[in-house]
Amino acid sequence: MWLPIQMNEQSAEPLYYQIEVQLRALIVSGQLAEGTLLPSIRELAQSLKCSVITVRRVYQDLETEGLLRTRQGTGTYVAAVEQDDRDRYRLVAVVEAFETAITAGQRVKCSREELDQIFHELLEKHFKDQA
Known part of the structure; x- marks a missing residue:
């Protein structure tokens, strides 16, 4: 799955923050519906040309916020958001x-x-x- 996330390497904001803000916006706006399977950490890191550690941090932060759910062996999904x-x-x-x-x-x-x-x-x- 392709995600419309754009990164600006010239920005003072860290890459993980840029990704997190945009992914959060896609979820909160409903552009990514509940239950949507997100790319694996490796796939997203590869498509955004950043490190796996960066994407892992984004997924963990958004999971902590309750916006994502990870199921061992199946992947990371958009959680139900009231x-x-x-x-x-x-x-x-x-x-x-x-x-x-x-x-x-x-x-x-x-x-x-x-x-x-x-x-x-x-x-x-x-x-x-x-x-």
Whole structure:
């Protein structure tokens, strides 16, 4: 199974984190349905051109969160995720992205007003494009 995960080796974020965030989003959004068999650790590592240890960490982290289930001898599957949990994961991801953006803005000395203006312009642009 091919997963639409893209990695940016130029990013400051570790590769395992990039994979984990994207895989979590695929599960929480419902793009990967409950019971979907994921590629083996080796297969995914090979397709993403990263180490087996990196993918193993991602699978373990997501299993700890309750998003994945591993069955010895058969593989790793998407776990059942309740709608409340989906909503919580979805909102946490957005809050984390906003916090990262705000921190980046503060680093380059953007004022609160500048950040607010940027946010509203982007929000308007993205919702205008969807209409």
